[in-house]
Amino acid sequence: MQKKISMILLMLFCAPFYLMAQNNISGIVTDSETNSPLPGATIVIKGTSTGVTTDFDGKYSIQASEGSVLVFSYIGFEPVEKEVTTDVINVTLKNDVAQLDEVVIIGYGTTTKKDATGSVQLLTSKDLNKGAITTADQMIAGKSAGVRVVNNGGDPDAGINIRIRGGSSLNANNSPLIVIDGVPLSNQNPAGQANPLTLINPNDIESFSVLKDASSTAIYGSRASNGVIIITTKTGTKGAPQFNFSSNVQVGTLSRTIDIFESSEYTDFIQNTYPNSSELLGLNGTIYDTNWQDEIYRTSYTLNNNLTARGNLFNKIPIRASFGHSEINGILKESQLNRYTASLNISPEFFDQHLKLTINAKGIATEKDQPDGGAIGSALTANPTLPVYDPDGGIFGGFYQLTDDQGIVGPANPLALLKQRERNEDADRFIGNMELRYKIHGLEDLTAVINTGIDYSESTINEYFLPSAVASYSIFESLPIFNNFSENYSEDQVKRDHLLDAYLSYEKLWDGALRKIDVQAGYAYQNFTTQGVTYPTTTENGFRESQQPFKYYTELNLQSYFARTNLNFYDKYLLTASLRADGSSLFAKDQRWGYFPAVALAWKIDSENFLKDAEWLSQLKLRLGWGLTGQQDITGPVGFYPNTALYDDGDPTVSYIFGDRAVTTYRANAFNPDLSWEKTSTYNIGIDFDMFSSILSGTIDAYTRNTTDLLAEVPQSEGALRNRFVSNVGETDSKGFEAALQIRPIQTNNFTLEFNSNVGFNETYIKDLDNITQFASGGGIGRGTGVNIGQTAVGERNRTFWLYEQIYTADGAPIEDAFVDQNGDGVISDSDRIFIPFEPKWTYGFGTYMQFKSLDLTANFRGQIGGRIYNGNLLNRGFTASVIPLTDTGFINNALNLYDGTRYNGFSNIPSDLQALSDFYVSDASFLRLDNITLGYNLKPFDDKKIGLRIYGSANNVFVVTDYEGLDPENFDGIEASPYARPRTFTLGLNLDF
Structure with a gap:
């Protein structure tokens, strides 16, 4: 006993000398399969928080005493421990494919x-x-x-x-x-x-x-x-400081335009079709060649710069900080977004790593110039034989505008719409959280977690009509558009969203049948508030006059209790069960709480005796799951207080006149005290697999989903405060299939080749709407009030058009107002309209990654099969009479170029509201898009191997393969009217690590 005590005292006495005898240990960390270096691998002295990370070439250097143990780790690889016995320790890490521990x-x-x-x-x-x-x-x-x-x-x-x-x-x-x-x-x-x-x-x-x-x-x-x-x-590091600077320049070009008449084509068309209107071509005998789409679009540029620093303050506090600036120009002139971002992550540990504090803070400031989107539609309509600028200077700031004694006639000058209005939308936003994770002393398997967060923003919008350098008002003196150079609209808004999560987590490992238990239970609180004020204006005597400010305030509160358990039996069978109780302020007290359980099972087939020795199989897992989730977010259609009878301040644009004052009134809001939770039940079955050392891996899922008590905005009975309001009606059924596949056929030191692909199928049918058969669901097409093509109907897919089936002549030309009599009663009525789903059933994506030594190439494609688009441009600009106004106002419009030199392949007269409901305007929206392709090269420009430089070039939205003849087949709402075209973008960039 005395000898042991003496040895302990001797060791304690010698300990400071051991600590002083620190050696510089260095080496390189590589991948066992490819022999390539692993940059960013972590090396930590076991039992301490002291550590470093490898540089770009997988090299490291650390001060450690002889006999200490270094732990080498990297995500996706098995960790390795090495005792310090020499000054050079090279380590090879093996792929952790068997554990799949990402x-x-x-x-x-x-x-x-x-x-x-x-x-x-x-x-x-x-x-x-x-x-x-x-x-x-x-x-x-x-x-x-x-x-x-x-x-x-x-x-x-x-x-x-x-x-x-x-x-x-x-x-x-x-x-x-x-x-x-x-x-x-x-x-x-x-x-x-x-x-x-x-x-x-x-x-x-x-x-x-x-x-x-x-x-x-x-x-x-x-x-x-x-x-x-x-x-x-991204978070900080326990190793040596690391810095990254990335920068890229992007150039955007107009990838496609809508095919309207050019000046010469337009002139031929007018002279051949409407010779009596030929005098309206050009200005003062001069035919101008104006491409209005070219006038409003431009070659854009974007500049992105980011600087990041990672380190370990005082060898105890991992920290990461970043700053970024983006100057993003749109291809539509006057369209710009400046964005400044900053982030900070700090994650220190205290009390022998029992308490971990994580702080995340992100700030963003955006300064946006939002142009007048009406310029796009105007560019499709404006006469291409007229000039952009007035040869005589004029009264419109130099822009040409056709007028008569009543004011402006025809479409407004598209470029003037962009140049003579300014709308600034500025927003400052902060999102941050602080998480305390305490592993309780004496009960290390039990962890208490508190997470608090905030999402705070301040926004300001100011819109002005800019001066036009008007020299003389002449007959236009009383017209507001020429005198209105003051502020047109402004808004100030503040949003505050608060969060609190508090829960306990218990995790325990055993050697018996139950290998692992992981349980969480706790409470969540979320509160969302928005308040602001708008400052509308109106025109008085040719000038903009401020009206009474309109204030608004909304609040939504969610409170929840939740619990989840994960059980692992024999490391083969997994069980997950969870329950959440949610309370929402959107519902009345007796409807406020919803309860949402879920359960899932997984069988790790690869761990069974008959497969566990199969070296070719890394993973084969079968998953079965069921869960019930809820829905209460209906604030878009009905606001934040749909269950309560309230009075609101009326819209300032709708007021009563008392004497010489315009006074707004209070109005009664519609409400429904019986609103309750929408509920969605989902069954899922899936398979995950990984074979041949990850050469082939993927996942397959199939699911069914049933939603009941649908929250839908449906027609109300006569005498209601609104003709439509949200109620719980009916149910929908969905089914779907998903598959993702990764193939890595070549993984060598000098060459890597990978392929990835995914496909998804989904369709949703409306099973029931209670006592309602169908109701309109939007789909405005720019026609009279109530001319909408969207419809929701029992037995049909969700998100459909409701249209007539067009009849054509023998040579394929549509016959105006002639439709198929679906029910054979000899009368064309709503009962003859058919339902056409516009959402695609199939979506997909695939890509490839190749690396040869320091050169790498990435390409990604995506697309959809099916889906439909209603071509609003074809409706509103695809007929000959679209060029001639209905009244004699002295102007002519442009139109879609459907003229073959002898006849216009469209209707003659403006389509009726009935014709607008024809499937003639609907096209297949299937497409394949080369989304991006990137070529990069890793350089070693300096002798200092800690510095790595990568340069790359890329192209985005390279091409689209489609039969759709409009601007772009990728359209979420299914209606193309006057869209802001997606640019084709070319990028040159660099990443510098040091």
Whole structure:
């Protein structure tokens, strides 16, 4: 005993000398399969937080004493421990394909790919789209089976529509829940921001976790009926400081235009078809050659710069900070978005790593110039033989505008619409959270977690009509458009969204039949408030006059209790069960709470005795899942207080005149105290497989989904406060199939070849609408009041057109107002209209990655099979009489170029409202798009091997293969009118690591 005590005292005495005897240990970390270096691998002295990471060439250097143990690790590889016995330690890491331990965020916890029981896909940096990426949604378009990402055109801040498995509702929200670093975003965007994913710099994103089926999403309850996208950003490092600078320049060009008459073609058409109107060609005998689409569009440029620093402050606090600036110009003139982003991640650990504090902070400031979108439609209509600028200078700031003694006639000058209006939409936004994760002393298997977050934004919108350098008003003195150079509209808004999650997590490993238990239970609180004021104006005596400010305030509160357990039996059989109770302020007290359970089973077939020795098989897993999710987000159609009888301040544009004052009134709001939860039940079966050392891997899923108590905006009875309001009506049934496949046929030291593909099928049918057979569901086509083509009907697919079937002549020409009599009663009526779904059943994506030594090539395609588009341009500009106004106003319009030199292949007269309801205007929207192609090269320009430089060039929206004759077949709403064209973009960029 005395000898042992003496040895301990001697060791304690010598310890400082051992600590002083630190050696410089260096080496290289490589991949066992390819022998290539692994940059970013982590080396930590075991039992400490001291560590470093490898440089671009896989090299490292660390101070460690002899006899200490170094732990080498890298995501996707098996960790290795090495005792320090020499100054040079080279390590080879093996692929961890057997364990498939990539971490997947699943909400209030994590799992691994091998242990996931639901339909969950992890997309990391190697999987995402490359090239001209300015917003996060562009990174995942076409990359996940069953996930459809469609933006609203080429606007730098174009709104997006993301659908996972097609969405589950009729009129309630169908967008997935988006969670950024533990903070769920509101579905209401701040004023001045159309795309919610503009707020996060793509350069900061580490991964996307896409949760598709109800067994994986039900833990989020009422906000998860349409799937969940969890975005995780990059964090600090325990190793040496690392810096990255990335920069790229993008040039955008107009990829396609709508085929309207050019000046010479237009002149021939008018002279041959309407010779009496030939005098309206040109100005003062001069025929101008004006391409109005060329006048409003431009070659755009975008500049992106990002600087990132990662490190380990005081060898104790991993930290990452980044700053980014993007100057994004749209191809439509006067369209621009300046974005400034900053992020900070700090994740220190205390009390012998029992307490982990994680702080995420992201700030964004956007300055947007939003042009007058009416210029696009005007450019399609304006006479191409007229000049852009007035030869005599004129009174319109130099722009030519056709007028008569009543004022402007014909379409407004398209370029003037862009140049003589300015609309500034500025928004500052902060999103951040602080998470405390405490592993309880003495009960290390039990962890207490508190997560608080905030999403705060301030927005300002100001719109002006700019001066036109008017020299003389002459007869136009009383016309507002010429005198109105003051502010036209302004708005100030503040949004505050608060979050609190508090839960306990218990995780325990055993050696018996139950190998692992992982349980979470807790409480979630979310509160969303928006308040603001608008300052409308009206025209008084030719000048803009401010009206009474209109204030608004909305609030939504959600509170929840949730629990989930994950059980692992024999490391073969997995069980997940969860329950969430949600309360929403949108519903009355007796309808407020909804309960959403879920359960999933998984069988790891590869772990069975008859397969566990099969070296060719890394994973074979069967998954079965069921879950119930809810829906309450109906604020779009009915506001935030749909269950309560309230009076609102009337719209300031609708007022009563008392004497010389315009006074707004209070109005009664429609309400429905019986509103309750929409409920979606989903069954899912899936297979995950990984074979031949990951040469072949993939996943296959099939599902059915039933939604009941649909929240739909339906017609109301006579005498109601509104003719349409939201009620719980009926149900829908959906079914779908998804498959994703990855093939890696070549993985060598000098050459890598990979292929990936995915396909998704989805269709939703309306099974019941209670006592309603069908009702209109939007689809305005620019005609008179009530001329809509969208329809919701029992027995039909969701999102359909309701149209007549066109009759044609023997040579294929449509006969005006002639339709198929579907029921044979001799009368053309609504009963003869047919339903035409416009959403595609099939979506797909595929791509390839090749690397030869330092050269790499990536290409990604995506598309859809089926779907329909109603060509609004063909309706409104595809007939000969569209060039001649109905009254003698002295102007002529342009039209679609359907003239073959002898006849115009369209209708003669303006189509009637009945003809507008013809399927003649509907086209197949199938397409294949080469979304992006990127070629990169890794350089080693300096002797300092810690510096790595990659240069790359890419092209986005390279080409589209389609039979659609309009502008673009990719259209979420199914109607093409005057769209903002998507540009073709070319990018040159670099990434510098040092």
